[in-house]
Structure formats: C-alpha cells, structure tokens
Amino acid sequence: MTEKRARNRLILAGIVIGLIAAILVLLGNPKNMGFCLACFVRDTAGAVGLHQAAVVQYIRPEVIGLVLGAFVVSLIFREFKPRGGSSPMIRFVLGFFVSIGALVFLGCPFRMILRLAGGDLNAIVGLFGFSAGIGAGVVFLKRGYSLKRTYPLSPLEGAWLPLVQVALLALLVVAPPFILFSEKGPGSMHAPIITSLAAGLAVGALAQRTRLCMAGGIRDVILFQDWNLMMGFEAIFVAALVGNLILNATVGGYFNLGFLPQPVAHSDGLWNFLGMLVVGLGSVLLGGCPLRQLIMAGEGSSDSAITVIGMLLGGATAHNFGLASAAHTITDGVLTGGPTGGGKVAVIIGLIVMVFIAVLNTKRVAVSSVKEGAVL
Amino acid sequence: MKEIDARGLSCPQPVILLKQALADQPQTCKIWVDHPTARENTLRFAAHAGYKADILEQGGDVCLTLSKK
Numbered sequence: 001m002t003e004k005r006a007r008n009r010l011i012l013a014g015i016v017i018g019l020i021a022a023i024l025v026l027l028g029n030p031k032n033m034g035f036c037l038a039c040f041v042r043d044t045a046g047a048v049g050l051h052q053a054a055v056v057q058y059i060r061p062e063v064i065g066l067v068l069g070a071f072v073v074s075l076i077f078r079e080f081k082p083r084g085g086s087s088p089m090i091r092f093v094l095g096f097f098v099s100i101g102a103l104v105f106l107g108c109p110f111r112m113i114l115r116l117a118g119g120d121l122n123a124i125v126g127l128f129g130f131s132a133g134i135g136a137g138v139v140f141l142k143r144g145y146s147l148k149r150t151y152p153l154s155p156l157e158g159a160w161l162p163l164v165q166v167a168l169l170a171l172l173v174v175a176p177p178f179i180l181f182s183e184k185g186p187g188s189m190h191a192p193i194i195t196s197l198a199a200g201l202a203v204g205a206l207a208q209r210t211r212l213c214m215a216g217g218i219r220d221v222i223l224f225q226d227w228n229l230m231m232g233f234e235a236i237f238v239a240a241l242v243g244n245l246i247l248n249a250t251v252g253g254y255f256n257l258g259f260l261p262q263p264v265a266h267s268d269g270l271w272n273f274l275g276m277l278v279v280g281l282g283s284v285l286l287g288g289c290p291l292r293q294l295i296m297a298g299e300g301s302s303d304s305a306i307t308v309i310g311m312l313l314g315g316a317t318a319h320n321f322g323l324a325s326a327a328h329t330i331t332d333g334v335l336t337g338g339p340t341g342g343g344k345v346a347v348i349i350g351l352i353v354m355v356f357i358a359v360l361n362t363k364r365v366a367v368s369s370v371k372e373g374a375v376l
Numbered sequence: 377m378k379e380i381d382a383r384g385l386s387c388p389q390p391v392i393l394l395k396q397a398l399a400d401q402p403q404t405c406k407i408w409v410d411h412p413t414a415r416e417n418t419l420r421f422a423a424h425a426g427y428k429a430d431i432l433e434q435g436g437d438v439c440l441t442l443s444k445k
Contacts, residue, residue, distance in 0.1 A: 003420055079412050081436065086386065142439030150385030152436070209412050216387065223388060225397070225419065352386060 006210075007228055012205040014235025020199045021114050021236070022243025023353040024062070025254070027191035030368020031263030032118040034112035034240070035062060035203070037290040038102030039264075041188050041308065042315030042324075044168065047180050050316035053324075055185025059172040061193050063294065064165040065200015070208040070298025071162040072201075079208075082158025084302030087147035090357055091303050094282045097350030098290060098318070101278030102344045103315065103324040105129075106265050108290045109214035109279060113233065115265060119238035119257035124264050129273035134218045140358040141223065141284065147361060150303060152198050153227025158300030160307060169197070186264055204298060213292040215283035260335075266328040271347065275325075278350045285358055318343070378402055382418070383437060390414040391421050393403040398425050398442075405442045413441070 004150035021034025033039060039056070074080040102108045105126050107115055112130065115123035137145075152181030171179050172193060182188040190196060206212070210232060217230035247254035259267045266272070283289045286307055288296060293311070296304035318324040323346045378397045382390035390409050405427070407412050409415050415438050422429055427442040 004421070006416070079410065083384070088385070141388065146389055147386065150386075151384060211416070219388065224391065226420070226424075228420070287388075 003228070004193065007231055008339035010210045010212065010228065011235045013210045013212065014232040015239040016204050017206060017212075018117070018236040018239025018241075019243050020203060021240050022117075022193045022247060022254075024196065024199055026247055026251070027195055028189055029196075030186045030189045031185070031254070032115045032120060033107075033111055034114055034199075035266060035291075036107050037063065037066075037110040037294060038099050038116075038311065038315065039106075039111065041099065041118050041290075041311050042103060042318065043182075045312050045316040046182075046187065046319065048168075048171075049178070049180060050312070051319040053319040054180075054295045055182050056187040056319065057180040058184045058187040058189070058190055059168050059179065061196035062200035062203075064172075065197045065202075066291070066294045067162055067165045067298040068202020069201035070295040071159075072203075073141055073205040073208045074299040077209075079347025080155075080158065080300045082153045082155050082300040082302070083150040084306075086150040086303050087361070088303060088306045089309045090147055090331060090361070091286060092310035092313075093353060094286050094357065095293065095344075096314035097353060098279050098286070099314030100280035100318050100343070100346050101275045101282065101350055102325055103275075103318040104339055104347050105272050105275030105279070106325050106327065109276075109283070110236075110289070111290050112276065113214070113237050114240050115262070116213070118238050118244050118263070119255045120262040121257070121259050122262060122267050122269070125269045125272040126276040129276035130215075130280040131218050132273075133277040133282070134215055134284050135222055135280075136277075137281045137358070138219060140362050141219075143362050144364045145285070145358055145362040147285075147303075148286075150177050150301070153300075153302060155300075157302050160302070161297040161305040165346035176255050200212070204295060207226040207291060207295045208299065211292075212295075214289040215280060216288060216292065218280075219284055221361075235265070260328060261330055262328075264327045266325050266338045268325075268328075268338050269315040271325070271344060274347050274351070275339075275343075278354065280348055281351070281354050281358075285354060318346075321346075323328070377391055378405045379404070380407040382414060383408050385414070387411075387413055387417060391417050394418050395425075398422070398427070401444070403444050407440050407442070408437055409440070410437045
C-alpha cells in the first residue's frame with residue numbers, strides 16, 4: 001500500500017471514529033465521553049466490585065468491542081500474533097500509573113481529544129502535559145530505552161484478554177446481582193449496549209488496521225518528523241468537533257468553549273498538565289497509548305494484556321484511595337471538586353517511578369552493535 | 377552489510393535502530409522484523425531515507441534488504 005493511501009485510510013478512520021464518539025454521547029454516554037479508555041476500564045473495575053465508588057460502575061461494552069474488534073480483524077488479516085515476555089511487571093506498573101494520571105486529569109488521551117472537540121479548554125493544558133511527557137519519553141528512546149524483546153507464545157496465551165471480554169459481555173447481558181451498576185453519576189450514563197458494542201467493534205477494527213495511537217502520533221513527529229499517525233489524531237478531533245457543533249445547533253448542549261463549567265472535568269491547570277504528563281511518558285515507555293494497548297491485547301500481545309490489567313487495578317486503586325479527581329461544579333457560587341491531595345501525591349510518585357523505570361532500562365546502543373551481522 | 381535484528385522490539389525501536397544504521401548512508405542494510413507495524417514503519421522510514429527494499433518472508437519473520445535508490 002502506498003504511503004498516501006495509508007494516510008488517507010487513517011484520516012478516513014479518524015473521521016469515522018470521531019463521528020462514532022459524538023453519536024455515543026447523543027445516545028447516552030457522558031458528555032465529551034464517547035470514548036475514554038481510562039474511565040471505561042475503571043467503570044468495568046467498579047462493576048466487578050474492584051472498587052466501591054457507586055457512581056462509576058458499569059461494564060462498558062465499548063472496551064469489550066475494542067478488544068474483540070481488534071481480535072477478529074487481526075485473525076482475518078493473519079496478524080494475530082500471540083507473544084509476550086517483554087518486562088511484564090514493568091508494563092503492569094506503567095499501566096497502573098497511566099490510569100491514575102488519566103483519572104487525575106479525568107480522561108485518557110482519546111477523551112482529551114474529545115474534550116477539546118467539545119470546547120473544553122482544560123484539555124489544551126492536558127495536551128501540553130501529554131506532549132511534554134511524550135517528549136521526555138523520546139529522550140529515553142533516543143538513548144536506547146527498551147523493555148527488551150517479546151517472544152512467540154501459545155495462541156491461548158494471546159487469546160486470554162479477548163476471552164475475558166466475552167465473559168464480561170455475558171455478565172453485562174445477564175446482569176447477575178453481584179455485578180454492580182451505577183444508578184446515578186457517569187456510570188449510569190451510557191448508550192444502549194448493542195450500540196456501544198457495535199461502536200467498540202468498529203473502532204477496534206479501524207484502530208487495528210490503521211495502527212492508530214494517540215501517543216504514537218506526537219512521538220513520531222518529535223522523533224522522525226513523521227506526521228502520518230498524527231493525521232488520525234487530527235481527523236478524530238475535526239470529526240468530533242463537527243459532530244458536536246451539529247448536535248449543539250440542533251439538540252443543544254454539546255459544545256461549550258471555555259474552562260468552566262465543563263462536563264466531567266476540572267480546571268486545575270497544574271494537575272491537568274501533570275496528570276497527562278504521566279500518561280504521555282507512560283504511553284511512550286509502553287510503546288502505545290491506552291487505546292493502542294487494548295488493540296494490541298486483541299492482536300495477541302500478552303504484554304499489552306498485562307498493561308490493561310495494570311490499568312484496571314490502577315482505576316480501582318484511584319477510587320479506593322480517593323486519588324481520582326472530582327469534576328468541578330459550581331453550586332450557589334461555590335466551586336467544588338478538583339484534584340485530591342492523594343491524587344497529587346500519586347501523580348508525583350507515578351512520575352518518579354516512571355523516570356526510575358526509564359533510567360534503569362536505558363542502555364545506549366553502540367553504533368557498532370548494528371554493524372556486520374550483529375544480533376542485538 | 378549492516379544487519380539489524382529488530383524482532384520482538386516494541387515500536388518505535390525498530391525504526392530508531394534503522395535510523396542509526398542509515399545515519400552514515402550505507403549502500404545496503406538488512407533489518408529483521410516480526411510485526412506488521414514494525415514492517416510498515418521501517419519500510420516507510422527507509423523510503424523517506426532514499427532506500428528501496430527487497431522483502432523476504434521467513435516463517436513469521438520478515439527480512440528487509442535495503443539498498444540505496
């Protein structure tokens with residue numbers, strides 16, 4: 001496939017994904033949250049009882065669809081490759097802190113774009129933090145950062161996360177009493193199951209084929225001045241923006257330019273910046289953003305599956321220990337919500353842990369090691 | 377000929393290694409990858425750097441032999 005064709009395909013996929021995100025909000029998802037992988041994985045953690053925050057508990061079909069969509073499409077195109085063994089515990093820890101950073105900001109990189117497309121200017125501050133984190137990660141990549149190689153594994157090993165999604169889908173549909181569903185708050189707001197699942201499957205398939213990655217786009221621009229992956233990022237923004245503007249003109253309430261009030265967001269600039277800094281750095285150290293981790297888990301990467309489990313536990317921990325920020329709301333002129341003390345400490349710890357991981361896994365590759373028949 | 381084994385490495389490490397290997401513009405270079413994304417990314421980088429590629433698939437691995445256009 002020519003480069004131009006691949007780029008056009010990525011732009012088209014981005015447009016479709018942006019529109020799907022806008023439609024999911026119209027059909028019931030929280031505002032500016034057609035997709036939010038950190039939030040949705042956290043909601044699923046709550047639904048299976050890993051945390052007790054009653055307002056964010058729901059098995060999100062979008063996540064199930066993303067993994068299964070990538071799984072099925074990778075099987076069809078013979079790209080399902082069960083593999084793993086590249087520093088799994090480090091990946092778990094990185095996934096854990098990426099999730100906490102995202103929940104201090106209140107959104108993964110995907111939702112950051114959707115928030116921006118809804119006029120939420122706090123997301124620009126988040127984007128600066130995300131880009132700074134990616135820039136920091138690139139410094140380590142250039143110096144030889146690596147979590148070492150993956151190795152081929154059995155098909156069952158690579159299929160575990162997709163299989164777990166099938167089980168989660170069954171639990172969602174059957175809804176036994178031990179599965180918790182929010183009755184109010186963001187967890188209670190969702191599009192119909194079948195729509196959310198179909199949206200997840202479509203986006204999962206598109207993201208698998210186009211290698212869409214929110215962190216990879218900025219990373220490739222900094223590293224190689226390669227704007228290809230960024231096109232997908234930009235197309236999602238433009239399509240979601242257009243979708244929101246159309247909905248705003250027809251239904252109302254879908255676009256509000258400013259810092260406050262914004263749906264499921266806070267306006268503490270420092271912690272919006274630092275939360276996304278952790279997400280950006282962690283995503284580069286992992287080799288992909290939270291969306292990409294779900295897609296690669298669907299393609300058979302048990303390393304990415306472990307990362308997703310880290311995100312799941314990170315999401316649960318963020319709510320068990322009051323680390324996740326609360327949305328800013330203004331009641332009778334009084335501003336409530338924002339980042340918590342624990343969340344701030346967790347972000348700083350996450351940053352320190354990530355730098356520690358990056359330094360300890362950075363070994364400059366001597367030029368001689370890529371010469372004459374060398375095996376690295 | 378320079379030869380890089382980038383099998384099993386996460387993105388964008390294969391491209392970083394290739395960039396290092398092509399820095400002094402060798403006439404030829406060989407790189408092994410084992411993942412479709414790494415294959416696409418290294419091919420794209422090589423094309424931008426002015427190299428054409430012969431592709432040899434061996435099992436699940438792909439060997440790209442790059443030579444200056």
